[in-house]
Amino acid sequence: MTPLSFEWQWNIEYGIFFGLLYVALGIIGAGLTVVFIKTVLQALGFMRERHF
């Protein structure tokens, strides 16, 4: 699953499959991180809360 596991192969098929997986996971992780940081900054008063 990762380049550190023994089954990993450096070829195009692994690159595409896991590349797309890690892009998707990266987007999800980055989105959540931004939301967490923004919430902490707003809670501490460093950023203004947006009202809908």
Next chain:
Amino acid sequence: MDSPLLPHGVKRCSPWVFFFWTLPWLALLAWGGLSAFLCLWKGLNQTNMSNVFAFALWIVFDLAVIALGAGAFFTGFLTYIIGKKELKNVINTAVIIGFICYSGAMAMLGIDIGQPIRGWFIFWHANIHSMLVEVSFCITCYLVVLLIEFIPIILENRKLEEIKELRMFGHNLHEVMAMFAATGTFLSFFHQGSLGGMFGVMYARPFAAREGFYIWPWTFFLFVLSAIAAGPCFTILCTKLTEFLTRKKLVPDNAIQLLAKISAWLLSIYLVLKIFDYLGWMYGVVPRAGLTFMDFFKEGPYGVWLIVLEMIFCGILPAVILMTPAARKSQPWLIFACLLNCTGIVLNRFLFIVVTLAIPVMPFDRFWSYLPTWQEWGIGLAVVGYGFLLFSLAYRYLPVFPKERELNPVAE
């Protein structure tokens, strides 16, 4: 008793009425719990699955709920990416239904794999050439996306919203929802497709095998198309059922009509392609396997009538109803068409799973029959109970329908 938890300005039944409403669903969950316990304790000998029927009732349920839950990603795509503002009134419902369908399917798969403790093998020791591996990765990631989409709805609960940090977190999640919706669309496209692709590449089973484009058999594209044609109809059905049970109007007509119209076009395109697919299969794959179309229906209860039912009564008929503006605007016809459309997709998945495995392949093979045990039914129906329970709880305690107050003013 629970009035401080109910959304502002809406009417809900008394806690006792709600409690009695949940009893049948809790009973289904208890039946499912007992069945799951037996399967985990004694093993899969509690089922009628065999080396021939390794895919059985649970996989039919899985594929059906995953297709019906496609309303979540597709409505999200239309709302956040295409910008169809009307659908904001129905997106919460679609997300909750999607979450129920996918989490229920994952729970059922946990029992189906026999040894859930080794479930992580499919991720860690991934065979990247397997369609099922792609499905597993995409479904798991998409369930996370659905959870992220569900969280802001939960945080809109009256009591939770009083906690400033949680309210901020919910609002911030909402602001980046388009990004999660796009990721969900990408993941859903591939797992819906790969579920179909998995059947199309079964070259040893001519009933399911198909030709295709590059590495993708036609079933890859047909499964995606059928899911996005039926998913919105399932969302409409759930909304209409809630409106019927609560005796309220919950969603403005323009949102329902838009979903129905989109579903009508997608279903029509799907049917045209599916007819070509059937013709290509009948005159291509089947003769090359040394068979004729009628050879598949020589034995057992599964006849041509299943395909007629799938294509004409649960395909062309609902497409014609949904394509006709007057029929689409009539509530009984709309519900009838949505019911047929959803039945059609379940039938399609049943044909690909059970009929494919039942039909003999070799000259010395025989027709295999399969009837699920009560444990298999228990786990399958537990997903239905879980769905009713979670949706009821969401409706009671969360502002699922943004226009509910406006459409049903309560005298203070």
